[in-house]
Amino acid sequence: MSEDPETARQIAELSADERPLLVLDVDDVVLEFIRPFPLFLQKRGYSLVIASFKLTGNIAEAANGRIIEQPEVTALLDEFFGEQSDWQSITDGAAEALAMLGKHAEIVMLTAMPHRHRAVRRRHLQALGLHYPLLTTEMAKGPAVAKLRGRTARPVAFVDDQPSNHISVREALWDAHLFHLMADNSLREFLPPLPDDIHVVWDWHEATPKIAEALAL
Ligand SMILES: [Mg+2]
The missing domain is CATH 3.40.50.1000 (HAD superfamily/HAD-like)
Structure with missing residues (x-):
């Protein structure tokens, strides 16, 4: 390794x-992490439904249900970690x-x-x-x-x-x-x-x- x-x-x-x-x-x-992150997502118009032990594939746009792609998940995580002291x-x-x-x-x-x-x-x-x-x-x-x-x-x-x-x-x-x-x-x-x-x-x-x-x- x-x-x-x-x-x-x-x-x-x-x-x-x-x-x-x-x-x-x-x-x-x-x-x-996994308790505050859905609240953060909600504020940005997304929802997390945990159906497996990963984020990608489990986050949807609240308005239309579209499952978001890996780069969008990464961008949201970046934003979350930037604001982590609030969450x-x-x-x-x-x-x-x-x-x-x-x-x-x-x-x-x-x-x-x-x-x-x-x-x-x-x-x-x-x-x-x-x-x-x-x-x-x-x-x-x-x-x-x-x-x-x-x-x-x-x-x-x-x-x-x-x-x-x-x-x-x-x-x-x-x-x-x-x-x-x-x-x-x-x-x-x-x-x-x-x-x-x-x-x-x-x-x-x-x-x-x-x-x-x-x-x-
Ligand atoms: Mg961990």
Whole structure:
């Protein structure tokens, strides 16, 4: 798997840390996404009907029912992320969980979004009191997580709502502890069965002690 050079550059800027590593996705793990995004769409004359675990194909123009194409979805997402501070709040329990886990682990947020949105997202997370480094990647997450671990064999836990990201991290790090968490568990019915080595956690309250145990905190 190839790595995103800009993500590698961001990782090189982090200060060295040898504590156990906790890598977190942002959308629908730390910040709400799938609950506020339909409200944003509504304001712009679109509706989201979730019939599968993806956005493209599930967003229609409210006026005529036309399903919008990938470039239009991308443009709406760009706009949403530009305005994210108006829309995205912290997921239930995340702030408390990170405050607790961050006492003994290095926490890094890794968001799969165009690098150009990094500054806005960083400002928003900071304003919410989430003072953890934020990395963006436009490529698979696995190589970035492997690079974050560094040369030591420190334990690594990874939390994400996208099965494909877990598969990528598993390919890069055979011993990473993988936690599948979704801000909205009703979406689970649209997912294929997850590999057995991914721990399903229902919310941050359930995830926190399990992550602490996996990282031996
Ligand atoms: Mg996500």
